[in-house]
Amino acid sequence: MLVKKTAARETTVPRETGSTRVYTELRHNILSMVLPPSAPLDEVGLGKRFQLSRSPIREALVRLASEGLVVTLQNRSTIVAPLDFRSVPEYLDALDLLQRATHRSAAICRSQRDVEEIEATLVVFEKKAKLSFDTNDWLPMIEGNYDFHIRIAQAGRNQYFAGFYKRILEEGRRMLYFHSEFLFKSLGSTVERLNQHHREMVEAIRIQDANEAERLAHEHARQFKGDFLEYMERSITSKMAIAT
Structure with a gap:
């Protein structure tokens, strides 16, 4: 005997959980320096702000801690x-070394599928870079840059290189926010120049030219180092009062 189903099949749309909403907003605020380094994150205050219980707040903070964006102190405050x-x-030296190692390994070990996926992440990066340039919101470009370089590291088939490089990139995202604003506003760089650097890396990996891939990775890191140190120097000297 067939039983006729009277209840209509519901179409469900995934809803954002409370903890995801907190995580997303706090992460954006941390990476864009709206929440500065060492700023306190009080669970009670966050609960009132997001109108949530402490449980989803804690879940969001644990997730942020796993990315190195927040830390819990000995007194359990965050x-x-x-x-x-x-x-x-020291950070910039480590970035240079690991970027050279991961990109060289990618050129040697990559598969055809790796190349296709690296090229796909490059397309996404270029779209996000244009969006950042148009809106002066550098986070899309930072995320696209992270995904692009991590995908290259994965193609190198060395979990230790990739793991250490991932940690370096994660720690550097807030520095990259400073760097991006300075790069485009003060140095007059262009998205096209940045995209060209990435395209050259992809081509070296595609043709398996390990020496060229390493050279380009080193040049990319060296340029970031020079720009960032110039940013720091200008920031420091701009705050110096000249006695008259």
């Missing part, structure tokens, strides 16, 4: 992860 600008030269 703050935005500090930025130690004294360690910037």
Whole structure:
């Protein structure tokens, strides 16, 4: 005997959970420096702000902590992860080394599918870079840049290189926000120049020219280092009062 179903089949649309909403907004605020380094993140205050219980707030903070964007102190209070600008030269050296290693490995070990997926992430990056340039919101470009370089690292088939490089890129996202604003506003760089650098990397990986892939990765990191250190120098000297 067939039983006729009287209830209509419902079409459900996935809804954003409370913890995801908190995570997304706080992450955006941290990466864009709306929430500065070492800013306190009080669970009670966040609960009132988002009109949520403490459970989804804690879930969001745990997720942010896994990305290195917040830290929990010994007294169990939570703050935005500090930025130690004294360690910037060490960070930039590590970025250079790991970028060279991962991109060289990618040129040697990549599969055809890797090349296709790297090219796809490049297309997405270029769209996000244009959006950032048009809106002066640098986060889309930062995320696109992260995805592009991580996909290259994965093609290198070395989980240790890729893991360390992922950590370096994650730690550098807020520095990249400063760098991007300075790069386009003060140095007059263009999206086209940045895109060209990435296209050259992809081509070197595609033809498996390991030396060229490493050279381009080093040049890319060296340029970032030079621009960022110039940004820091200008920022420091602009705050100096000249006695008259």
